[in-house]
Amino acid sequence: MPVSQHTVTQLIVHRLVKEADRPASLVCRPAACALDAVAVRLVERLCGQYESRSAKGFGRFEEDEEVFPLARWLREWVSEQGPDFVAFSGQVAQHLQALADEEELEQGGLVIVARIDEGGADCLWIALVAEEAGVAVSGGLDVSDCLHVDFAGLQAAGRIDLDGWRRGDERYIGFLRGRGKGGALFKRFLGCSDVVVALQETKKLVATLSHFAEQQQLEPTRRDSLLERAHDYLDSLGENGETVSFEELAQEVYPEQPARLGSALNAPEARLVGGFVPNRRAIRPLVRFSASGEQWKVEFDRSSLHSGAVHYDPATDTLVLAGVPDYLKRMLEEG
Numbered sequence: 001m002p003v004s005q006h007t008v009t010q011l012i013v014h015r016l017v018k019e020a021d022r023p024a025s026l027v028c029r030p031a032a033c034a035l036d037a038v039a040v041r042l043v044e045r046l047c048g049q050y051e052s053r054s055a056k057g058f059g060r061f062e063e064d065e066e067v068f069p070l071a072r073w074l075r076e077w078v079s080e081q082g083p084d085f086v087a088f089s090g091q092v093a094q095h096l097q098a099l100a101d102e103e104e105l106e107q108g109g110l111v112i113v114a115r116i117d118e119g120g121a122d123c124l125w126i127a128l129v130a131e132e133a134g135v136a137v138s139g140g141l142d143v144s145d146c147l148h149v150d151f152a153g154l155q156a157a158g159r160i161d162l163d164g165w166r167r168g169d170e171r172y173i174g175f176l177r178g179r180g181k182g183g184a185l186f187k188r189f190l191g192c193s194d195v196v197v198a199l200q201e202t203k204k205l206v207a208t209l210s211h212f213a214e215q216q217q218l219e220p221t222r223r224d225s226l227l228e229r230a231h232d233y234l235d236s237l238g239e240n241g242e243t244v245s246f247e248e249l250a251q252e253v254y255p256e257q258p259a260r261l262g263s264a265l266n267a268p269e270a271r272l273v274g275g276f277v278p279n280r281r282a283i284r285p286l287v288r289f290s291a292s293g294e295q296w297k298v299e300f301d302r303s304s305l306h307s308g309a310v311h312y313d314p315a316t317d318t319l320v321l322a323g324v325p326d327y328l329k330r331m332l333e334e335g
Contacts, residue, residue, distance in 0.1 A: 007117040008035050008043050010085045014093040016100060016128065018108035024100040026093055032086055042149070043114055046127055049151045050159065050176065055245045055275045057187060058171045059194040068191025069095065074124070078162065089113040092126060096189055103185045109155060127157035128186070156186035201273055202234075202282035205244070205265075208272060209253070209286065212264045224287075224302050229253045231286040238280040246274050 015027040033039055061071040073091050076082025083091065093111045100108070112127045130153035136144050157176050164172030173192045176183055187194070209230050213223045230253045237244060246265040250258040265272055284290070290299040298319065304310040311320040324332075 006040070006043050006047060008039050008114060009117055010113075010115040011035060011039050011043070012086060012089045012113050014089065014111040014113075016093065016097060016108040016111050018100055018105055020106070024097045024105070024108060026097050028090055028093060030086070042112070043116060043125075045149075045151045046112060046114075046125065046129070046154070046157070047116075047118075049154050050127075050157050053154075053176055055183075055243065056174055056176060056273065057183075057192070057194050057275045058174050058273050059192045060170065060172060061165075062191045062193045065191075068188075070189070070191050074160070074162075074165075085115070096128070099185055099189050103188070105185060107155065109153075110149060122162040124160045124162055125157065126160075126190075128155045129153070129157075130155060156183060156189075158186055158190045158192070160190075198276045199279045199282055201276045202279040204270070204272055205234075205278070206283055206285055208265060208270045212261060215264075220305075226253060227286045227302065231283050234278040234283045234286075235280055238278040238283070241277055243275045243277055246272070 011033040012029055012031075013033060014029055016024060017027065018024045062068040065072040070092070073082065073088060077085070077088040082088070089111075092113055096111060099105075107130065109128045109130045112125070112129060114125045116123050116125060130150040132150035132153065138144065154176070159174045161169070161172040161174075173190055175186055175190055175192060209227065213226050216223070216226075218226065230249070233249065233252045234244070236242075246262060247258075250262040250265065254261040264270065265274075287302050288299060289302060292298070300310050300321075305312070309322050311322070312318075313320070
């Protein structure tokens with residue numbers, strides 16, 4: 001059995017009830033949950049499902065604590081000058097309830113609030129998880145209806161690195177972006193200012209894709225095809241203002257072995273953050289080479305190296321261009 005990487009220090013679960021065309025309501029637990037083996041399994045499943053999602057946003061608290069009060073409540077609770085954990089979680093749930101009505105959230109679920117020690121990192125997790133109808137079989141083999149936590153239906157989740165918040169790090173909040181209203185609602189609920197810079201993240205993504213293509217030791221034409229697919233897919237996202245999902249990117253770019261590319265994109269050393277709109281200029285190096293010297297500038301497609309239109313001779317340190325257009329020939333002759 002794997003050793004847990006999380007130590008649950010505080011945990012409580014409330015229920016947000018949201019039915020079609022009716023205001024949201026809350027069923028609040030009056031006391032914290034017992035920190036037993038079940039609590040640990042709950043947390044492990046929550047954290048595991050969160051980590052498996054690629055469409056995440058990262059940032060820090062907004063400065064306006066009147067509009068975005070979570071930071072203020074958190075400060076009061078952590079400093080022990082405000083409510084205790086149960087009361088704090090109630091504030092959190094009530095705030096989520098109010099936003100659920102404003103944002104017209106379609107489905108409720110379980111509101112999980114947990115303080116977790118993650119290998120020495122003090123973190124607060126808040127999540128909205130769906131419940132699924134199921135069937136239970138008792139010890140006497142009686143069959144009955146039951147509800148269970150549907151982690152695959154994780155609607156929204158946020159992770160606040162309390163240590164990073166205290167230090168004043170640039171980014172200490174992570175959250176699931178999601179595709180429905182849940183992701184946008186949770187970003188507002190957390191009061192998170194997204195500080196991911198699309199240009200910087202796109203450049204890191206291009207470097208990771210290029211490195212991956214080289215590592216696979218593919219034939220030049222297959223390598224170029226992989227990078228061209230990546231360029232076309234990211235360019236389409238950028239044109240339509242859509243965000244990057246590493247899972248979908250891997251499926252589009254390397255359908256033969258998407259899990260292998262997915263692992264490279266999600267590797268800690270890649271330091272990539274999904275959920276940004278690709279910068280269309282920054283993806284050009286996937287299909288084009290561009291360089292300049294003191295007296296020249298050149299740009300050409302990667303495929304030109306294999307078609308013969310461009311030839312590089314490392315022995316003489318020369319670059320030869322074939323198929324020079326007539327207008328350039330005249331300019332060169334006149335020059």
